[in-house]
Amino acid sequence: MKISLLLLFLLQGVLSIGDTDNSYSDLSYSLENVSTGEGIFVAIHPKNGHLFLYVKDNNQIIQFTESGSVDTLATVQFDQNFGKILDVPPNGNELLIWDAGLGRVHSLDLETFELSRLDESHNHMNQFGHGATVAENGNIYAMGGYGYWEFKNQLVFYSQEHRQWELLSKPDSEIVPSNIAGKLFRTKDTFLYINKPIESNTGHSYAYRYVPDDNRWVLDQSLTRMLSNALLDVERSSTYFNQTSTYAIDHSRNLIGLIRHTRSQSHYAYLIDFEENQMYELDLSQLNIYDIKNFFYVPGKDHWVILGHPFSTNRRDQLILRTFEFDLSHPALSVVQFQEDDGYKTTMILGSFGGLFLIILGWFFYRNILSSGSRDRSKHRAKSSPYIMEISKDGNEELAVYFDGKKFSHSGDVYLSRVFDVIYQMKQEGTSEMLISDLDQKLFSDNTHSSYKSRTRRKVIQVINSESDYEIIEEKKSQTDKRVKVIDVNLDKIKITHQDS
Secondary structure, three states, X not given: OHHHHHHHHHHHHHHHOOOOOOOOOOOOEEXXXXXXXXXXXXXXXXOOOOEEEEEOOOOEEEEEOOOOOEEEEEEOOOOOOOOEXXXXXXXXXEEEEEEOOOOOEEEEEOOOOOEEEOOOOOOOOOOEOOEEEEOOOOOEEEEEXXXXXXEEEEEEEEEOOOOEEEEEEOOOOOOOOOOOOOEEEEOOOOEEEEEOOOOOOOOOOEEEEEEOOOOEEEEOHHHHHHHHHOOOOOOOOOOEEEOOOOOOEEOOOOEEEEEOOOOOOOOEEEEEXXXXXXXXXXXXXXXXXXXXXXXXXXXXXXXXXXXXXXXXXXXXXXXXXXXXXXXXXXXXXXXXXXXXXXXXXXXXXXXXXXXXXXXXXXXXXXXXXXXXHHHHHHHHHHHHOOOOEEEEEOOOOOEEEEEOOEEEOOXXXXXXXXXXXXXXXXHHHOOOEEEHHXXXXXXXXXXXXXXXXXXXXXXXXXXXXXXXXXXXXXXXXXXXXXXXXXXXXXXXXXXXXXXXX
């Protein structure tokens, strides 16, 4: 009997990965001694599938190969290094490395590992957090970002021929919002840009399509509708395991690969057919991926590559790689079904008495029946535990944060980590209020623009309150001096525990 159960277990394991090959199967890379706070940028080779990680903290470029080897490819040094973006052009001969704020462009020869400068430009410091893609001829296209105290939406490109950056398109800001962390895809005949307005509370990104003949941009309603129905927000940190979109697209099948933006761990990825308007969800837990970091397509191998953490709870500080071939029969892949959304077509108008009656009846049903269950659940949680957030610090002064008993990963966001440090200190001191100006001094450098401070601070607070499902932090006017603003922290909902070193 025991032998039969063992064979059944082994057979189940084989079936769960039956549609994947053994690429990268032995590869495991520890992040224990790697500083991610300064940023990590990732690129992939379009022919052999080798993966490249640029670690800004030590300027090392690390190479992962399909055979499972991990090597330090090179250590590169740059003056005025505020971050670098890297990608492999389609010829596969070099790594293109350019300033995170655009400007200088370098090439690292993948045969000799010699670093050379290509451009006749300078460090622009103008479009930090831009979306980017590299064309067949090696030209670099970049869109959006932040620089010189404002958010951007223009599309620029680096010309290999002229060795300069040039403006290609400046969209109407009423159509394409100015923001950072967008995704720029180059299709066969145009560009797709996925982003969302800065102050948007919709919970999903928007898609925009470039019309080259008229040099204008339009909202791609079909693609945006899919993003809306799936509540898919692809905005991510511009430094933490970032990548270009050059190889996040399968041109032969018209598929783009997307990762849902979330501050907690995610083991789902999404493929969208932008011609047939179809979305697919990929359950990465069946590939042993717990927290996805990057999602690439390798044309030379005709498969997708996923970088993330393994599901084993004692290996969450490790990076592993898995491959996936697009196959509708794959057990990890499912078609995302959407109901017909008439919101875009406005074909249904509830202006009649009957429609108004249904609205009132529906509201009454929700108010008196459904919402009562929600209130009861909130009361139950309040009775079962008075604490929503739990913070502990180990012997290495590292903070661990838990919401309702579940550990929350925040190491990839420097501002989020700094706010948790502030909350920890305020709880220890028993101080529930802090001046906004004092908080900003702890979060930002002196030369950070006020608009960026305000936006980032609000976003961090929104994330914490969203994860808490409670107003843990609130911005408001001071009770003692109405002229100044403070953050108010609900200390009664926070608990500090101590870990053994």
